[in-house]
Amino acid sequence: xxxxxxxxHAGITAVxxxxxxxxxxxxxxxxxxxxxxxxxxxxxGIRERRILREGATSDMAVRAARIALERRGWTPDDIQLIICxxxxxxxxxxxxxxxxxxxxxxxxxxxxxMTAACSGFLFGLETxxxxxxxxxxxxxxxxxxxxxxxxxxxxxxxxxxxxxDAGGAVIxxxxxxxxxxxxxxxRIDGAGKEFLYMKGGGSLNPATAETVAKGxxxxxxxxxxxxxxxxxxxxxxxxxxxxxxxxxAKDIAYLVPHQANLRILDAARERMGLAKEQVMxxxxxYGNTTDATIPMCLSEWWAAGKLKKGDNxxxxxxxxxxxxxxxxxxxxx
Ligand code: UT7
Numbered sequence: 262x263x264x265x266x267x268x269x270h271a272g273i274t275a276v277x278x279x280x281x282x283x284x285x286x287x288x289x290x291x292x293x294x295x296x297x298x299x300x301x302x303x304x305x306g307i308r309e310r311r312i313l314r315e316g317a318t319s320d321m322a323v324r325a326a327r328i329a330l331e332r333r334g335w336t337p338d339d340i341q342l343i344i345c346x347x348x349x350x351x352x353x354x355x356x357x358x359x360x361x362x363x364x365x366x367x368x369x370x371x372x373x374x375m376t377a378a379c380s381g382f383l384f385g386l387e388t389x390x391x392x393x394x395x396x397x398x399x400x401x402x403x404x405x406x407x408x409x410x411x412x413x414x415x416x417x418x419x420x421x422x423x424x425x426d427a428g429g430a431v432i433x434x435x436x437x438x439x440x441x442x443x444x445x446x447x448r449i450d451g452a453g454k455e456f457l458y459m460k461g462g463g464s465l466n467p468a469t470a471e472t473v474a475k476g477x478x479x480x481x482x483x484x485x486x487x488x489x490x491x492x493x494x495x496x497x498x499x500x501x502x503x504x505x506x507x508x509x510a511k512d513i514a515y516l517v518p519h520q521a522n523l524r525i526l527d528a529a530r531e532r533m534g535l536a537k538e539q540v541m542x543x544x545x546x547y548g549n550t551t552d553a554t555i556p557m558c559l560s561e562w563w564a565a566g567k568l569k570k571g572d573n574x575x576x577x578x579x580x581x582x583x584x585x586x587x588x589x590x591x592x593x594x
Contacts, residue, residue, distance in 0.1 A: 263438055270496070271393035271401075272441025272593030275335075275432040277328030278560035280311040280425075280547060281322050287422070294418045301422050307512030307525025310425030310548030312410045312526035313433035317351040318431070319360040321428030322406035325556070326365060329410050329430040337365040340399050343372030344389050346405045346552040349412060350374055353462070361404065367445075370402075376456070381405060381434040381552040381581025382429070383447065383588055384574070387435045401433040407550035412459055423521075424480070427549035428469040429556025435570040446502050446586050453490065453583030456483040491525050491579040496532035498587040503533055506589055510534040514572035514592070515562065518577060520554040529577060551580070568592050 262322040263270060286309040287298040310484045312320060314318055323347060330337065336424075343360040358372035377384040382405035411426035461477025468478065499516060516535055518526045523544055530540045541558040550557065553577050562568055570592055577587040 268393040270441040271390035272436030273431045275333035276431040276560040277325045278557040279324035280427045281313040308545045313426040318408045322404045323364045325428035325430040337367035342401045346385040380578040380584035407551040409512045427550035427553035429553040436593040444589040450583045456486045457581035492528045494585040495579045496529040502587040517576045
């Protein structure tokens with residue numbers, strides 16, 4: 262039995278991501294709202310974000326998945342399980358995983374959606390890796406994709422500047438015991454439900470003309486409250502996973518934080534004692550893409566040739582719920 266409690270290790274063996282071409286820069290918001298480029302850059306680190314004008318989350322997911330499959334040299338029929346992490350499913354049901362399966366033409370799999378807000382990909386990675394470790398699955402497609410523009414109120418300067426649209430995908434399969442998903446520390450706290458949510462459209466407040474008039478189909482965030490908790494939990498969970506695995510800053514190749522605010526990423530980096538080059542940051546180009554941020558970073562850094570087999574990589578996140586945590590990955594390919 263290994264440290265994860267099983268006989269097998271699961272690792273990421275391919276990555277892919279896709280973003281729409283349409284760019285919204287900060288000046289776009291300054292042209293009609295009381296905001297400006299300087300405020301947005303200094304308070305968030307965001308310079309621009311991508312917007313999907315036509316289509317839905319599944320379209321971005323499928324494009325990212327095809328890239329990951331092609332890089333691995335697999336066809337859609339090789340996939341046994343699709344897990345789609347998203348807060349912007351194409352519809353409440355059927356599962357977006359089914360729509361992705363059909364668009365890919367994957368004939369030998371089952372799948373489901375996972376919703377854990379900005380920690381979705383991390384929670385999905387834990388779930389997918391456990392499926393592989395259990396011996397039940399050898400080829401899992403894990404997707405993090407969100408069309409945040411579909412639930413963003415472009416008249417609310419508190420939130421509209423933050424979000425972008427994107428899709429990321431990874432493939433998980435069995436790897437050698439000293440590689441892959443090494444450890445995870447994940448937590449939830451429902452006390453966070455008051456500070457970051459989409460109030461309408463669920464069973465509590467089904468969509469009506471009234472809920473729409475009140476804007477309950479948009480993201481609401483009490484930014485300052487979420488910020489304070491995010492700084493603590495992301496920094497502490499990242500440091501915790503590093504320390505309990507006997508790793509110091511020099512042993513870490515990269516921290517891959519969920520990209521919500523540059524100041525939160527800086528706090529996590531400082532708590533871990535890392536240099537700036539050890540942190541993957543793309544929030545300046547894409548904003549907060551919720552479930553897509555982490556796989557997208559991995560895909561970009563892999564494509565740039567910056568990841569090496571055996572690299573220790575800490576993934577960490579914080580999001581609505583609250584949901585948060587960190588996963589230690591030893592890069593497998
Ligand atoms: O991804 C899931 C988890 N989410 C997070 O981790 C996000 C956490 N929160 C944040 O990133 C930050 O709180 C924000 C970027 C959302 C906001 O930054 P802040 O420094 O916390 O600003 P604030 O909300 O405290 O607002 C400060 C001031 C307010 O004005 P008053 O009340 O002091 O007069 C806001 O109305 O800045 C104002 N403000 C803006 N001003 C210019 C808020 N948004 C804007 C804006 N442009 N876009």
